[in-house]
Amino acid sequence: MKKISTRKLTCNITDIEKEESRKITQLKNLAKSDSLDSGEVGELGKMISKKKTILVEKIYRTAHPRAKEELFYKLSDGRWKSNNPTFVANSREELVEKLYDYFFSHTFEEVYLEWVDMRISHGVKSNKTIQEDLSMLRNVFKNEPIFDMQIAEIKKKDIKYMYERWTGQGLITRKAFVNRKSALNGVFIYAAENEYIPFNFIPSIGTSELKFKEPNHYNKALHLDEREKLLNHLKTVEPDGYSLAIQLALYSTFRVGELRAIRYEDVNGNILTIKHQLVEESLFSVDMTHLKVKKTPRHINEKLPKGNAHYSVRDIYLVPEAVEIIKKAHEINPDGEYLFMCHGRTINNDTFNERLRKYCNDAGVPYKSSHKLRFTVASTLKAAGVETAYLQKTLGHSNRAMTEHYINETVEEPKNIENQLMNALSIC
16 A cells, blocks of 8 residues: 655646646556557657656646755665655656656545545544445455546446446345445545546446345334333343343333433433433544544543434333333432443443343343334334324434334234235135
């Protein structure tokens, strides 16, 4: 992986100079032509080298107006060096190549990391999204030919072939493909805005003929009898911050971050006001000099609940069993900052799910993650006839479509199914 100096230039590269660089690229492409003989290729190489030298010296001199006639330094060991940006090379020609790449060449990897760095510095995306962006680069794009290519040299056919490799005869789901394409589109938008490429062609690439893997259709919610078995088992477990928090999660539509942030004073009788969430975050920064990502250790932040605060800050009605769970949690942790704590620390997501998995196994029910408990309660309420408008409110959603995604899980097998089929289909 090449190392480059910081891209903070003390000069501006003009549109005329960018056009000159594009002409050099055209000459480089011409030199690859099979129709040219070795002599013609050699002449083109000399022309390209000369044009690069003229262009680099012109740009470098605008950044160093007081430089001597010889812009670069010849070191005692015979190597050549430039300052700001600083490069060292075995020959002057090699130094010019390095500077030219610095001014005009941008690999897909570099541009991807610049795009991520921009999203971090502007605060436009959550740390979770940034982590997903970096994971996409590491686990998907790093294995592709475009990874080391200059972004200006990537063509539609390169992207189309990549799409076809990804999907094959149904290797990934449509959702996975859309996530990858969305990141790719973001990078190319950024590249176009910074004039690394003339325009973003990603949206124009057809995908209608691609074949996708069917998503696994599994029930995201516990059935009514499974929820009951799990609750009955939890009543036999020694109460602590985790076991009680899991019980409460089976009685209402909390996000786990909201559950972690509950304070006893948030409860007024049988009404709990959701005001905050606790999230564990790492801060990211991108070192463009060495193309590395730095990550701080995770720390806990208290924030407004996820989503639009107008909807996510809300009152939740508590059934009597839920009120009793809250009272018990306060009894065993009367002085804690938060209602659910264990050994003086707030409960965390990983341990919550580890405990939940153990309790599900012990109770003999399929494991559902903390987020799926939210599906369970929402779908249970819907099956009992609770109106969707109320469910949207108690879930903290700003739109009905998201709520319907949560409440369409099967929590109860249909009764008298044979009679229903007979009545519907029989012609006797």
